[in-house]
Amino acid sequence: MTAAGVTIGRALRHRSFAIGAALTLLLVLVAALSLAWTPHSPYELDVPNRLRPPQAGNWLGTDSFGRDVLSLLMVGAQASIIVGVVAVGIGMAFGVALGALASARRGWAEELVMRLSDFAFAFPAILSAIMLTAILGPGMVNAIIAIGIFNIPVFARVTRASANAIWAREFVLAARASGKGALHITLEHVLPNITSVIVVQGTIQFATAILAEAALSYLGLGTQPPQPSWGRMLAEAQTMMFTRPELAIFPGIAIALAVLGLNLLGDGMRDLLDPRLRRSR
Amino acid sequence: MSGEAVLVAEALVRHYTLPRESLFRPPGKVHALNGVSFRIERGSSLGIVGESGCGKSTLARAVMALERPTAGRVLLLGRDLNALGREELRRLRRHFQMVFQDPYGSLDPRHTVARIVTEPLGRTLDAGERRRAAAEVLESVGLRASDLDKFPHEFSGGQRQRIAIARALVTRPDLIVLDEPVSALDVSVQAQVLNLLADLQQRFRLTYMMISHDLGVIDYVCDEVAVMYLGRIVEAGPCARVFAAPAHPYTRALLDAVPRPVPGRRVRQRLAGNVATQTGEIEGCPFADRCPRVEARCRIEAPLLRPLGEARLAACHFAEAVRAEVP
Numbered sequence: 001m002t003a004a005g006v007t008i009g010r011a012l013r014h015r016s017f018a019i020g021a022a023l024t025l026l027l028v029l030v031a032a033l034s035l036a037w038t039p040h041s042p043y044e045l046d047v048p049n050r051l052r053p054p055q056a057g058n059w060l061g062t063d064s065f066g067r068d069v070l071s072l073l074m075v076g077a078q079a080s081i082i083v084g085v086v087a088v089g090i091g092m093a094f095g096v097a098l099g100a101l102a103s104a105r106r107g108w109a110e111e112l113v114m115r116l117s118d119f120a121f122a123f124p125a126i127l128s129a130i131m132l133t134a135i136l137g138p139g140m141v142n143a144i145i146a147i148g149i150f151n152i153p154v155f156a157r158v159t160r161a162s163a164n165a166i167w168a169r170e171f172v173l174a175a176r177a178s179g180k181g182a183l184h185i186t187l188e189h190v191l192p193n194i195t196s197v198i199v200v201q202g203t204i205q206f207a208t209a210i211l212a213e214a215a216l217s218y219l220g221l222g223t224q225p226p227q228p229s230w231g232r233m234l235a236e237a238q239t240m241m242f243t244r245p246e247l248a249i250f251p252g253i254a255i256a257l258a259v260l261g262l263n264l265l266g267d268g269m270r271d272l273l274d275p276r277l278r279r280s281r
Numbered sequence: 282m283s284g285e286a287v288l289v290a291e292a293l294v295r296h297y298t299l300p301r302e303s304l305f306r307p308p309g310k311v312h313a314l315n316g317v318s319f320r321i322e323r324g325s326s327l328g329i330v331g332e333s334g335c336g337k338s339t340l341a342r343a344v345m346a347l348e349r350p351t352a353g354r355v356l357l358l359g360r361d362l363n364a365l366g367r368e369e370l371r372r373l374r375r376h377f378q379m380v381f382q383d384p385y386g387s388l389d390p391r392h393t394v395a396r397i398v399t400e401p402l403g404r405t406l407d408a409g410e411r412r413r414a415a416a417e418v419l420e421s422v423g424l425r426a427s428d429l430d431k432f433p434h435e436f437s438g439g440q441r442q443r444i445a446i447a448r449a450l451v452t453r454p455d456l457i458v459l460d461e462p463v464s465a466l467d468v469s470v471q472a473q474v475l476n477l478l479a480d481l482q483q484r485f486r487l488t489y490m491m492i493s494h495d496l497g498v499i500d501y502v503c504d505e506v507a508v509m510y511l512g513r514i515v516e517a518g519p520c521a522r523v524f525a526a527p528a529h530p531y532t533r534a535l536l537d538a539v540p541r542p543v544p545g546r547r548v549r550q551r552l553a554g555n556v557a558t559q560t561g562e563i564e565g566c567p568f569a570d571r572c573p574r575v576e577a578r579c580r581i582e583a584p585l586l587r588p589l590g591e592a593r594l595a596a597c598h599f600a601e602a603v604r605a606e607v608p
Contacts, residue, residue, distance in 0.1 A: 170386035174448075177345050177379045178401035179371040192391045 010272070017268020023261025031077035040068035042075045042228045051244055060250050063236065069247065073254050076228040079140065080258060083213040083222075084206040086144045091151020092202055098152070099159025100190065103167055104182040114160070117153030125150040125208075126215055133221040143222040147212045151205050158201045162194040196273035203266030207259040214255050230255050284322035286356075287456050287488040288344065288377075293317045293353035295339050295512075313339040314350065315512040321505075323455070326482065326489035328499030328520065330535065331509035337492045340509070341460045344490060345379050346370060358455060375401060378449035382461040384441035388433040394419070395429040398448045414451055421484075422447045422477060439470035443477065450481065459491040463498060475501050496539055500524055508532045511567045514586060518593030528595040528604040530572050566598075574599060 012018050039059070046066030054061045060069035102113040120128070125147075132146035133139075166172060167190065175185050216222030217231030225232070230251040237247035294316055299309035313336045321327045329337050342348040344355055346362040355362045357377055365373065378401060381387035388397050398415045399406075406414065416426035422443040433441055442462060449457050462478065463471040479502055481487060493499050499506050500520050507517040508531060516529040527533040534552045552571050565580040566572070572579065578598060586596040589604070597603060 170381050170383055171389040173347060174379070174381060174387050174445075175389075175400060176347055177374070179374040179403060180400070188392075189389050193389070 011268075014268050014272060016264040017272060020261050020264025020266070020268050023257055024265050027077055027258050027261060028081065030074050031081050034071075034074035034078060038068070038071035038074050040071045042067055042071040043226050051240075054246070061244075061246060063233070063247055064240065069233075069250055072228040072233060073230070073250060076230045076233065076251065076254070077258075079217075079223045079227060079229045080210045080213060080255075083140065083144050083147065084209040087147035087151055087209040087212075088202055088205050090145070090148030091155050091205060092198065095152040095155025095157075096159045096191075096198060099156040100163055100186050102156070102160045103163035103190070104186050110160070113156055117156050120150065120153040126212055129212055129216060130219065130221060133216060138221040138224065140223045140227070143213060143216045146216075147209050151209070154205060155198065155201060158197060159194065162197045163190045166190045166193045196270055199273065200266040200270045203262045203269065207262040207266075210255065210258050210262075214251075284324070286320045287323050287358060288490060289320045289354075289356040290340075290344065291318055291354040291356065293340070293343055293355065294351045295336075295343060295348065296351045312512050314343065314353075316353070317509070317512070317514055318353075319507055319514065319517065321456070321488055321490055323488055324482075324486045325505065326491060326503040328503035328506040329490065329492045329509060330494060330496060330499050330506060333494065335509045336512040337494075337509060338460060339512075341379065341458050341490075341492055344458055345377065346374075371403075375403070375452035376454050377456040377458065378452060378454045379458040379460065380442070380445050380449050380462050383465050384438055384445055385465070387445055388441055390433055393430050393432060394424075394444055397433070397444060398429075398451055401448060401452050415447075418447045418451045419444075421450065421481070437470075438466050439474060442466060442470075442474050446474075446477065446481070450485070453485065454487070456488045456490065459489055459493075461493055462491065464493065464495065471498070478502055496524065496535060508535065511563075513567060513596065514594070515568065515597070516593075516595045517586070518589075518591065518595075522591055522593060526604045528589055528593060528600040529568075529597045530574055530599075530603055531568050533603060533606075534573075566596075574603075 011021075044067065046062065048066065049058075049062055050064055050066040052058050052062045052066075058068050058070070060073070063069055063072065098113045102110040123131075128150055129143070129146040132149065133142050136142040136145065163186075167185075172185055172189055175189055180188070213222050213229070214231030214234065217229040218235040220232075220235070222231060223229035233251040234248055234255075237244070237251070240247055293314050294312075295314040297311040297313055299311060301308040315336075317336070317340060319327060329340060331337050339348070343350045346355065349363055354364075357373065360373065362370065362373070392400075395412060395415045398418060399411045402411060402414065412429065415429055419426060419428060424440065424443055424447065428436075433444065436444065442465075446462075459478070463474050466474060475498060478489070482489060482502075489502065491499065491503055503520055505518065506520045506523050507514045508523075508529065509515070510531050516523060516527065516532045518528075523532065524536060527536055552573075563583075565582060566575075566584050569575050569579040576598075582598070584596045584598045586594050587600070588594055589600055595604075
């Protein structure tokens with residue numbers, strides 16, 4: 001079997017990785033599919049057919065405006081993915097850079113980065129995101145920025161802590177003895193050895209970002225109508241919690257599955273990326 | 282002493298400041314090196330021996346310019362390592378390499394053997410030349426060129442140490458600092474690695490500075506030995522003479538502690554107390570508290586490292602008497 005075949009085979013035998021990857025893939029596929037096709041238009045109001053229970057034609061029923069719930073969920077996945085990718089991207093780019101800098105430079109640079117992240121951690125992330133969107137104004141872009149900013153200290157901390165452990169290793173000393181500077185050591189030795197930690201943290205933060213987007217949208221600060229979002233679907237279903245609980249249950253399940261899938265994926269990747277378990281070629 | 286000196290250490294001192302325990306007392310200091318001087322000539326090898334905590338590893342780091350000494354100079358090929366600019370030092374580094382103690386920690390687990398071995402070359406060669414250099418150097422340590430694309434975890438401890446040695450050889454250095462190169466290995470593998478080191482030294486006319494706590498290892502590889510105690514050299518000289526008739530009570534005690542394969546009656550000299558890391562100034566001889574032949578004079582007057590003839594040095598007031606004792 002080829003090297004790639006072995007790797008894939010091993011990955012699929014890892015149960016949480018396989019389940020997590022399947023759920024995440026499902027999320028991505030649904031979002032991709034919704035770009036091309038949905039059973040109904042999620043923007044089309046059909047008031048006479050409002051609040052229909054699940055049935056043929058509307059597999060998950062319709063909401064209080066007569067929109068098809070399945071179509072809303074499919075298009076809502078887009079918002080979750082965009083927010084997750086961009087917010088985690090912002091957090092990772094700045095956080096990893098700051099954390100690696102703190103670890104390589106030590107001294108005042110480390111103090112500054114860590115005290116700033118302490119400061120950011122002192123406020124609950126979701127409250128800070130609410131505060132930021134309140135200042136910047138509601139909307140998806142501002143929600144992304146707010147969530148992204150509060151991802152920075154998370155990545156900075158994780159990076160610094162694991163980079164410090166690498167800096168203490170003998171192969172870093174060996175690299176210094178062969179004349180490598182701090183920048184090259186960071187790029188060639190430190191970052192490759194902590195990729196798995198960062199990637200795992202990335203998937204977990206992706207899940208948190210989806211939750212945060214849902215929470216902000218629920219509060220009316222995130223994705224704005226008519227763009228569908230799982231959080232707003234929850235908010236709209238709230239008033240009908242007792243008459244039509246499935247309107248809250250379906251987006252709730254979507255959020256839960258997306259978050260679960262990403263967490264399982266992160267968990268599985270942490271095991272699979274461990275070089276000690278990597279097979280020989 | 283006529284050959285070309287590859288490495289000269291002049292009165293090296295390294296003090297570490299401890300974390301402050303009290304706001305009102307000055308922070309404590311650890312005296313890791315207290316004025317260490319020696320020279321190593323081209324093609325020869327010096328062993329540094331001593332208990333753990335005596336400053337051996339600090340010495341290695343100071344020699345490798347990984348740490349700046351508090352005072353004193355390290356001259357490599359006549360150039361003061363701590364007076365060089367950053368770029369000059371980087372270029373000089375290809376002339377001195379180091380092999381670390383732990384072959385499991387000193388190889389980056391995410392790099393291939395080819396990348397590990399060629400790292401000291403810097404950016405001087407193109408990809409093909411690097412690969413050829415790596416293959417050549419791997420073969421000279423008894424590994425195969427087909428190992429180039431493997432990862433360190435695919436090798437045993439002894440093979441890993443061979444990779445570390447190949448890495449140190451790749452720049453054709455003048456000096457290799459070996460920090461306990463075999464102490465992490467199985468005894469059966471130790472011999473192979475020591476033989477390899479001895480062969481390589483002959484083949485490439487290498488100069489070694491080998492740090493070890495194992496007298497047998499030093500005796501096998503090195504021409505000269507320096508015995509360290511509390512950051513000082515207490516005895517130095519050619520291995521054969523020092524081990525046959527030690528001139529310092531500490532060296533005598535170290536030799537007596539070596540287990541012998543043939544049991545028999547021998548007068549063992551045991552040391553009382555433990556080696557303490559020195560945290561303050563010492564009056565008199567630093568070994569006085571543990572020395573079996575301590576006299577009043579030792580507590581007052583610190584013995585200097587003085588020549589005894591036969592290219593030997595010892596820091597003991599009674600060196601001649603110690604040497605004359607029948608072991």
